[in-house]
Each structure stands twice: as structure tokens, then as C-alpha cells.
Amino acid sequence: MKEIPFSSFYQAYQKKEIHVLDVREQAEYHALHLEGVTLLPLSELLDCYTELDKAQPYYVICRSGKRSARACQFLEEQGYDVTNVQGGMNALED
Secondary structure, three states: EEEEEHHHHHHHHOOOOOOOHHHHHHHHHHHHHOOEEEEOOOHHHHHHHHHOOOOOOEEEOOOOOOHHHHHHHHHOOOOEEEEEEEEEOOOHHO
């Protein structure tokens, strides 16, 4: 699975060069989130992942990097180009 440190991810995010999936739950997202990202909670991933564009690479983020790693593993198995953001949103607060 491809991974990227939060600092490198955030630089690309600020340049608006990437597509980001946030796999946290709705309440977590509303408490703190990055503008312009797509919310797709891990709990809904199985039902909604086919709506994603397989031709588009995605960076996947959660709170700490664990749920996003699970999401990346699943999405990779389905043929998607995904990269896990290490440290997740916790790294933004550091």
C-alpha cells in the first residue's frame, strides 16, 4: 500500500493538486476537516465505493491513519489508485 507523510500530503493539498477521501464519521468530519475533500465514512464504504472514479488517484485520510489504511487496502483490491495519509488529521493538530 502506498503511503505519504502528512507534511507531504498537506503541501500537495494546499496546491489543490489532489483528490482526498475522508473516511471518518460525519461528527468527526464536522468537528475538523479540510475544505474540498470528499467525506466517505468507512462505515459506508462498501455501499458507496463504486461511485468513485477508478481513473482518479485518491489520498485517503482519517483521524490517525488506521481507518484510512483499511480503506486503502479495500479500495486497492477493487482496482483503485489510493494513497494512505500517515498520521491523519491528528498530524494537522500537531
